Amino acid sequence: MSSKQYQFSVQVPATSANLGPGFDSMGIAFGRVNDMVLTTGRPFQVEITGESATMLPTDKTNVVIQAIFRVFKEVGVTEVPEFHLALDNHIPVAGGLGSSASAIVGGLLLGNQLLTTFHPTLALSSHALLELAIDMEGHPDNVTPAMYGGAWLCITDAGNTRTFRLPVPAALSFAVAIPNFPLPTEAARRVLPDVVPRGDAAYNAAQAARLVLALSTGHLELLRGGFQDRLHEPYRKTLIPGYDDVRRAAIRSGALTVTLSGAGPSMVAWCESESEATQAADEMTLAWRMYNVECITDVFTVYLDTPTVRTTAL
Numbered sequence: 001m002s003s004k005q006y007q008f009s010v011q012v013p014a015t016s017a018n019l020g021p022g023f024d025s026m027g028i029a030f031g032r033v034n035d036m037v038l039t040t041g042r043p044f045q046v047e048i049t050g051e052s053a054t055m056l057p058t059d060k061t062n063v064v065i066q067a068i069f070r071v072f073k074e075v076g077v078t079e080v081p082e083f084h085l086a087l088d089n090h091i092p093v094a095g096g097l098g099s100s101a102s103a104i105v106g107g108l109l110l111g112n113q114l115l116t117t118f119h120p121t122l123a124l125s126s127h128a129l130l131e132l133a134i135d136m137e138g139h140p141d142n143v144t145p146a147m148y149g150g151a152w153l154c155i156t157d158a159g160n161t162r163t164f165r166l167p168v169p170a171a172l173s174f175a176v177a178i179p180n181f182p183l184p185t186e187a188a189r190r191v192l193p194d195v196v197p198r199g200d201a202a203y204n205a206a207q208a209a210r211l212v213l214a215l216s217t218g219h220l221e222l223l224r225g226g227f228q229d230r231l232h233e234p235y236r237k238t239l240i241p242g243y244d245d246v247r248r249a250a251i252r253s254g255a256l257t258v259t260l261s262g263a264g265p266s267m268v269a270w271c272e273s274e275s276e277a278t279q280a281a282d283e284m285t286l287a288w289r290m291y292n293v294e295c296i297t298d299v300f301t302v303y304l305d306t307p308t309v310r311t312t313a314l
Contacts, residue, residue, distance in 0.1 A: 005041035005314040008113045012036070012106040013149065013303045014091045015098030016176070016268055017141040020259040021207035021229045027141035028151040028168070029303040030176065032097070035088040036064060036106045038114065039314070042084040049086075052093035063100060067107025070132060071115050075122045081114060094182030096262035101142035104133050105307065113309040134161055142262065149304045153212065168302040169218040173277035175250065175269040176261065177284040179295040183239055188263035191235045200230040220272055223256040233260050240265045242291035249287035250280040274299055 011033040019026040034050075046058040046065065056062060060069070064087060072080050091099045108129045116123040124132075126147070133143035140154035140161045151166040207227060214222035237243035237260070246267055247258040254276045255269035269280035281297035288295050 005039065006117055007037060007039045007312045007314055008110050008309050009035070009037045009312075010106055010109050010307050010309045012102040012109070012146055012307045013098075013305075015101055015142045015145045016096070016174075016259075016261040016266075017098065017139075018229070018232065018260065018262060019151075019211060020227065020233070020257065021204045021211060021231070022141070022153070023204070023229065023231045024139050024141055025154050025156075026152065026166070026208070026211070027098075027145045027154070028174075029145035029149045030097070030174065030298070030300040031303040032090050032176075032298060032300070034091050034099075034102045034106060036110060037086040038068075038110045039084045039086075040081055040114065040117075041314075042082060044082055044084070046085045046087065048089065050089035051091060052089060052099070055093050056087075056089075063103040064107035064110070067104050067132075067136060068111035068114065070136065071108055071111030071124060071129075074124065074128075074132060075115065075119070077115065077119060077122065081118055083114065085110075092178060092182070094184045095178050096183065096260065096264045096266040097176070097178070098142040098146055098262060100185075101133070101137055101146040104136045105129075105143055105146040108132055109307060109309050113311060117311070130163070131161075145303075147307065149302075149306050151215065151302055166212065166215050168215055169220060170301070171272055172220060172301065173271045173274045174300045174302075175255070175271060175277040175281035175284065176266060176298045176300060177246065177269075177281060177288065177295045178266045178297070179240075179288060179293050181265060181293065183236075183263060183265040185263045188236050188239060191239065192232055193235065196231060204229060204231050220256055220270075223270055227257045229259070236260060236264050240267075241293055242288050243267070245290065246284050246287040249283040253279045253283040255280040274301075 250269035
């Protein structure tokens with residue numbers, strides 16, 4: 001094994017899954033990133049700064065660490081070189097912005113670079129890494145945009161997942177409001193019914209098609225008005241104080257529509273310009289304050305960069 005020291009660094013974006021009616025099948029990347037730096041040849045240690053730092057483990061139960069080790073396990077290598085890991089987080093845990101997907105993807109990318117450096121013939125392909133990410137996360141709608149950037153449609157059938165990049169009109173801007181309370185994904189899934197009415201299933205199929213049509217043609221007006229979800233948001237909103245009023249406030253300000261980001265509690269206003277998104281963010285903040293909830297807001301366009309590991313020889 002090489003005695004040289006290396007530093008690998010990568011930035012992995014936040015993601016918003018479901019996009020309203022695309023439950024467990026659509027997701028998009030935003031430009032709020034987690035920074036991860038792995039340095040070889042140093043005693044094992046995990047240092048975490050930034051968002052939710054005190055909530056995250058610094059031992060080998062950390063998701064990033066688990067993903068790194070998963071790469072080596074996948075190719076049958078039992079000896080993992082010692083390393084130091086520094087995580088600077090900007091994606092809040094349990095906020096509905098894909099913090100676990102970012103951790104998984106970042107760990108897999110760093111693990112693959114570590115593997116490639118010491119075992120060049122064993123490197124995993126991008127597709128193989130995505131399959132591992134889906135297996136670790138349990139569904140593809142967050143990890144796919146985290147791995148590649150952009151917006152994606154993911155179709156899973158009999159355990160096999162096919163992914164399709166969705167076009168996103170350049171004018172489309174997103175106001176993301178992140179309230180100051182967490183909503184663990186497990187809790188948000190527990191409120192979902194096992195069976196939904198046939199009419200709701202048919203409605204959602206039509207709305208998902210409407211979304212793909214709007215993105216593909218650039219006719220964003222298709223998203224205005226009755227564009228909503230009936231499979232998960234009506235149930236999850238019961239866990240989010242002020243959801244209806246925050247949604248109405250954004251739409252009154254000019255937003256095309258509002259969706260729950262992943263399992264919540266963050267909410268996303270879809271807008272036709274950056275200025276409209278800024279106005280929507282302000283109105284969402286004011287609406288949540290009526291419920292004694294403070295939030296932070298960001299305005300994004302789709303994040304198109306594919307996370308790439310940068311390597312430095314020390």
